[in-house]
Amino acid sequence: DAGVIQSPRHEVTEMGQEVTLRCKPISGHNSLFWYRQTMMRGLELLIYFNNNVPIDDSGMPEDRFSAKMPNASFSTLKIQPSEPRDSAVYFCASSPGPLGSGELFFGEGSRLTVL
Amino acid sequence: GENVEQHPSTLSVQEGDSAVIKCTYSDSASNYFPWYKQELGKRPQLIIDIRSNVGEKKDQRIAVTLNKTAKHFSLHITETQPEDSAVYFCAAKLGGNMLTFGGGTRLMVKP
Numbered sequence: 001d002a003g004v005i006q007s008p009r010h011e012v013t014e015m016g017q018e019v020t021l022r023c024k025p026i027s028g029h030n031s032l033f034w035y036r037q038t039m040m041r042g043l044e045l046l047i048y049f050n051n052n053v054p055i056d057d058s059g060m061p062e063d064r065f066s067a068k069m070p071n072a073s074f075s076t077l078k079i080q081p082s083e084p085r086d087s088a089v090y091f092c093a094s095s096p097g098p099l100g101s102g103e104l105f106f107g108e109g110s111r112l113t114v115l
Numbered sequence: 116g117e118n119v120e121q122h123p124s125t126l127s128v129q130e131g132d133s134a135v136i137k138c139t140y141s142d143s144a145s146n147y148f149p150w151y152k153q154e155l156g157k158r159p160q161l162i163i164d165i166r167s168n169v170g171e172k173k174d175q176r177i178a179v180t181l182n183k184t185a186k187h188f189s190l191h192i193t194e195t196q197p198e199d200s201a202v203y204f205c206a207a208k209l210g211g212n213m214l215t216f217g218g219g220t221r222l223m224v225k226p
Contacts, residue, residue, distance in 0.1 A: 033213075043159070043204060043216040056213060091158065102147060104214060106158040 004107035006092050012113045018080040021110045023092030024073055031095040033104065034067055034077050038088045046090075049075065082114045118142075119207050121217030129225050134195050136220045138205035139187040147208040148181060148188045153219075154201045162203075163190070195224045 005024040034046040047057040069075040093104040118141040149164035181188040206214040
């Protein structure tokens, strides 16, 4: 398996533009997570899906952020409109098995810079 | 919600010395405690984990200890090598599937 696949790896955009980040989890994994990593705030959980259903989105910073998982092999994180403070590395991760099973497998991350 | 505190934020050791990183958590219902290593520009990767029914676990030069009464757990790296230099994150999980991460420790091993 190729692991968790994220795209794009790098994105530079201007304030106000829409940004869409994409994730393909490991085949067979039931859970998918979006994390944001910054120097100031570390690794923050944004949203968590189980069997394609959003379970907890309490970490989503504000209405400008939205996430979808239309099927078991694809998820998107959208920011509209983007702001400079959204600049960060966004990680997607997946986890196998039922709730509570353990290890997260992270993608390579998408480094977002909003000018 | 779950809160995980990690110390120190940076740690510098001489090659061959031991390194210890400590974490505390707030929710006594937490039952799973993994440690992730993140090299510069790379993704976090699991290096060792421990569940609440175990007090200690070892894997070669890496060990983790858990004190459920005091709600803290620690990562121990012995005989450190330059390739151990990275940021290390502890995490804790409740009965569900969500991990809360500590703030990270930047470990520097000087040759």
